[in-house]
Amino acid sequence: MPNLLITGGAGFIGANFVRYWNEKYPNDSLVILDALTYSGNMANLSGLTDFSFFRGDIRDTSLVERLLHDHEVDTIVHFAAESHVDRSINGPDAFIETNLSGTHSLLKAAKSVWLDKGSGKPHRFHHISTDEVYGSLGPNDPPFSETTAYAPNSPYSASKAGSDHIVRAYHHTFGLQTTTTNCSNNYGPYQFPEKLIPLFIINCLTGKDLPIYGDGMNVRDWLHVEDHCRGIDLVLEKGRIGETYNVGGGAELPNVAVIDAICAGVDAAFEHDSQLGRRFPDAPAARGKKSEFLKTHIADRLGHDRRYAIDERKIREELGYEPVRTFEQGFQETLGWYLANEDWWRATMDGSYLKWMASNYSERARRT
Numbered sequence: 306m307p308n309l310l311i312t313g314g315a316g317f318i319g320a321n322f323v324r325y326w327n328e329k330y331p332n333d334s335l336v337i338l339d340a341l342t343y344s345g346n347m348a349n350l351s352g353l354t355d356f357s358f359f360r361g362d363i364r365d366t367s368l369v370e371r372l373l374h375d376h377e378v379d380t381i382v383h384f385a386a387e388s389h390v391d392r393s394i395n396g397p398d399a400f401i402e403t404n405l406s407g408t409h410s411l412l413k414a415a416k417s418v419w420l421d422k423g424s425g426k427p428h429r430f431h432h433i434s435t436d437e438v439y440g441s442l443g444p445n446d447p448p449f450s451e452t453t454a455y456a457p458n459s460p461y462s463a464s465k466a467g468s469d470h471i472v473r474a475y476h477h478t479f480g481l482q483t484t485t486t487n488c489s490n491n492y493g494p495y496q497f498p499e500k501l502i503p504l505f506i507i508n509c510l511t512g513k514d515l516p517i518y519g520d521g522m523n524v525r526d527w528l529h530v531e532d533h534c535r536g537i538d539l540v541l542e543k544g545r546i547g548e549t550y551n552v553g554g555g556a557e558l559p560n561v562a563v564i565d566a567i568c569a570g571v572d573a574a575f576e577h578d579s580q581l582g583r584r585f586p587d588a589p590a591a592r593g594k595k596s597e598f599l600k601t602h603i604a605d606r607l608g609h610d611r612r613y614a615i616d617e618r619k620i621r622e623e624l625g626y627e628p629v630r631t632f633e634q635g636f637q638e639t640l641g642w643y644l645a646n647e648d649w650w651r652a653t654m655d656g657s658y659l660k661w662m663a664s665n666y667s668e669r670a671r672r673t
């Protein structure tokens with residue numbers, strides 16, 4: 306029976322992973338370590354009881370060693386990170402500290418407990434990373450494979466690239482049993498509303514502008530978070546030690562197409578449910594208008610990567626991975642979740658969130 310330590314388990318993907326694992330493997334023991342930064346939220350774990358939660362920092366090596374030892378942890382699934390590209394442009398330091406030093410601190414603790422004072426038991430350090438480490442593709446370039454050279458462009462992706470290299474080095478040099486997944490853009494329930502899909506759904510509902518960076522033709526490969534969790538599960542079960550696997554959603558779309566789907570989805574939801582107009586009176590759809598009139602092109606993100614795309618042949622052919630949702634299905638479910646969980650997203654939009662949003666978007670308005 307595995308004992309898992311899940312870092313960042315109160316964040317978007319980590320919490321979805323806890324839910325996924327709890328349902329699929331109810332007898333496993335789950336320990337969550339999360340610093341509860343602005344994007345970490347205990348409400349993401351609401352309704353679950355079967356886990357131990359520790360509020361703490363992955364950079365606290367002795368705390369991590371204690372958790373690994375006391376809970377006889379044999380598997381670390383490492384999600385904790387600073388995760389938003391725009392914040393990394395405004396303040397890169399936290400990204401280097403958490404993503405790079407924090408990952409190294411975790412590796413040191415794992416090496417100490419599992420190898421130096423080790424019990425000889427098999428163990429696994431699974432590192433969650435991003436396709437952004439590979440840089441930006443041109444329109445006709447082949448998608449990123451696991452052998453694509455790293456070329457990170459933002460402080461966020463550079464800090465993740467660095468963390469991937471440290472994980473690799475701890476495997477190669479010390480024999481730590483590691484695996485890494487590099488996934489594409491996730492979406493789904495409990496995603497903090499600073500990222501494109503939840504932010505734009507909420508702005509449609511509250512009648513705020515939809516701030517499109519640049520020409521909106523940047524391409525991302527959208528992956529439903531539960532498909533991502535299934536990919537991680539397969540790598541934990543059957544992945545080869547020391548290997549990396551790319552996980553994609555098979556849904557390469559320009560931002561404008563995603564934004565059109567959000568606008569059309571919200572408009573259709575209001576047509577089908579007359580309650581929505583009363584609940585969200587500021588939405589254009591409440592007055593029979595189209596959400597697309599909220600679209601506003603603003604100054605581009607600095608260094609904005611043009612296109613990401615995933616070649617997922619390795620995880621498919623070796624491990625049998627396949628995303629089960631199309632973007633259309635996954636998006637409808639996600640929209641339904643945000644419509645049904647207004648209390649959750651309103652509670653995330655506190656003073657510090659509003660301050661961040663104002664500074665991020667007013668700075669762009671000045672550059673437009």
Ligand code: NAD
Nearest residue numbers: 313315316317318340341342344345362363385386388491
């Ligand atoms: P998130 O920002 O929603 O959650 C991050 C979590 O980490 C939060 O709960 C936060 O409190 C916690 N955390 C931050 N610093 C910490 C620290 N020093 N110690 C302990 N906990 C800390 O992020 P997410 O979207 O869930 O991303 C999870 C992982 O997946 C990250 O490693 C990210 O780089 C990677 N990833 C995300 C996406 C995406 O689309 N969201 C895509 C590719 C890769």
Ligand code: TYD
Nearest residue numbers: 390490499500501502516517518523525560
């Ligand atoms: P985001 O969700 O921040 O993910 P990432 O930068 O990791 O890909 O952004 C997805 C895309 O949407 C990206 O090309 C930037 C764009 N975007 C906007 O146009 N406006 C916004 O307000 C945000 C948050 C993102």
